[in-house]
Amino acid sequence: MTKWAFTQESLCSNTSVSLQGATGLSVSLFIFQETMYIEENTYKNDMISLIFLLKEKVGALAKVLRIFEEKSINLTHIESRPSRVNKDEYEFFINLDRRNTPLLTDIIKTLRNEMGVTVHELSRKKKKDAVPWFPRTIQELDRFANQILSYGAELDADHPGFKDPVYRARRKEFADMAYNYRHGQPIPKVTYTEEEKKTWGTVFRELKTLYPTHACYEHNHVFPLLEKYCGYQEDNIPQLEDVSKFLQTCTGFRLRPVAGLLSSRDFLAGLAFRVFHSTQYIRHGSKPMYTPEPDVCHELLGHVPLFADISFAQFSQEIGLASLGAPDEYIEKLATVYWFTVEFGLCKEGDTIKAYGAGLLSSFGELQYCLSDKPEIQSLNLEKTAVQKYPVTEFQPEKVRRFASSIPRPFSIRYDPYTQRIEVLDNAKQLKNLAESISSEMGTLCSALKKIE
Ligand SMILES: [Fe+2]
Numbered sequence: 517m518t519k520w521a522f523t524q525e526s527l528c529s530n531t532s533v534s535l536q537g538a539t540g541l542s543v544s545l546f547i548f549q550e551t552m553y554i555e556e557n558t559y560k561n562d563m564i565s566l567i568f569l570l571k572e573k574v575g576a577l578a579k580v581l582r583i584f585e586e587k588s589i590n591l592t593h594i595e596s597r598p599s600r601v602n603k604d605e606y607e608f609f610i611n612l613d614r615r616n617t618p619l620l621t622d623i624i625k626t627l628r629n630e631m632g633v634t635v636h637e638l639s640r641k642k643k644k645d646a647v648p649w650f651p652r653t654i655q656e657l658d659r660f661a662n663q664i665l666s667y668g669a670e671l672d673a674d675h676p677g678f679k680d681p682v683y684r685a686r687r688k689e690f691a692d693m694a695y696n697y698r699h700g701q702p703i704p705k706v707t708y709t710e711e712e713k714k715t716w717g718t719v720f721r722e723l724k725t726l727y728p729t730h731a732c733y734e735h736n737h738v739f740p741l742l743e744k745y746c747g748y749q750e751d752n753i754p755q756l757e758d759v760s761k762f763l764q765t766c767t768g769f770r771l772r773p774v775a776g777l778l779s780s781r782d783f784l785a786g787l788a789f790r791v792f793h794s795t796q797y798i799r800h801g802s803k804p805m806y807t808p809e810p811d812v813c814h815e816l817l818g819h820v821p822l823f824a825d826i827s828f829a830q831f832s833q834e835i836g837l838a839s840l841g842a843p844d845e846y847i848e849k850l851a852t853v854y855w856f857t858v859e860f861g862l863c864k865e866g867d868t869i870k871a872y873g874a875g876l877l878s879s880f881g882e883l884q885y886c887l888s889d890k891p892e893i894q895s896l897n898l899e900k901t902a903v904q905k906y907p908v909t910e911f912q913p914e915k916v917r918r919f920a921s922s923i924p925r926p927f928s929i930r931y932d933p934y935t936q937r938i939e940v941l942d943n944a945k946q947l948k949n950l951a952e953s954i955s956s957e958m959g960t961l962c963s964a965l966k967k968i969e
Pocket residue numbers: 810814819859874875
């Protein structure tokens with residue numbers, strides 16, 4: 517007997533939040549093949565599973581069941597529960613034999629068009645249509661902690677700290693801290709050693725000499741605020757928690773510590789929630805001007821200032837939102853877009869070129885080089901970006917938006933900042949809610965425009 521997944525085990529799995537979400541039910545449908553929302557054998561046993569929503573009314577279910585009966589379709593399983601999406605509705609989960617597939621299209625049409633019933637097909641779609649799992653709530657980012665590609669303490673043989681057992685042990689401490697971190701907790705404060713502070717001091721001092729001439733306006737605008745409010749000083753490594761709180765007041769972006777390398781898909785998904793996965797350890801003291809991987813200097817000096825800028829935050833989130841549920845090849849393209857903008861982007865200020873990419877702003881050598889006459893600079897072209905270097909660009913969110921709309925995805929999504937959830941827009945009620953919310957915003961906009969006329 518197939519059962520609806522309400523067991524404790526499934527509540528801990530990626531399926532549960534879909535069930536609990538304000539709009540969760542519908543997305544679960546798309547990700548069924550990936551997440552086993554319903555027991556795996558539902559699919560294997562050649563069953564078709566459907567969910568439909570009915571208003572709480574006497575005889576409503578009987579009316580629907582009659583349609584199946586008229587086509588001589590035997591339902592092998594039926595289950596109900598109050599809808600978590602709409603308070604006055606019930607959700608019904610049914611199973612029927614796959615041999616009934618030819619009749620099903622008509623039945624679903626009748627239910628939808630003639631009876632106005634919301635129907636979701638769970639398992640009729642072919643495997644190839646399955647949408648990769650993606651987090652629906654900000655809490656679900658916790659899952660990524662267990663999915664890192666390499667643990668922070670594992671260093672390559674050519675890493676400056678490879679032969680330093682003290683450094684390696686320290687790296688493990690940081691990795692463990694991040695691994696155990698959960699959304700909502702304060703980011704653990706770190707007591708950095710004198711040697712670590714010295715390394716930071718060198719990087720900080722050197723880069724600061726270049727910022728006025730090389731960094732973009734936004735970076736230079738925010739940097740003094742970070743010095744004032746977040747402990748950005750030559751002799752002090754700022755705490756991620758303080759910086760995260762500061763960013764939240766500016767743009768809603770927040771930091772969360774990461775134990776190692778994340779996949780592009782997971783990393784980009786964080787951006788959809790305005791969450792930036794940040795390292796907390798510092799590079800090896802023997803080579804303060806070099807790091808083979810992102811470290812706290814890279815995050816704090818390169819990334820953080822820009823995440824305090826409203827347009828840049830929006831731009832970064834758009835890349836993240838575009839990535840949710842996107843096929844692998846599009847994730848790769850988005851990661852490349854991210855690389856050539858957020859990491860290595862240059863922009864024009866009047867006739868002058870300035871750096872806004874974190875990889876440039878956190879590396880003395882790169883920052884000097886990128887504004888010299890040596891690199892070949894090209895404009896951002898999302899179709900060709902994979903083969904380009906150092907694009908000149910403003911943040912250009914409209915380009916990312918256009919690119920995002922070309923990603924094959926069987927639904928539209930939006931981020932609800934109030935609930936910190938991803939909403940999948942696939943039913944009339946949600947669209948109506950969205951229209952109402954936009955209409956209210958438009959009212960505010962029109963009224964404000966009139967007042968400044
Ligand atoms: Fe980075």
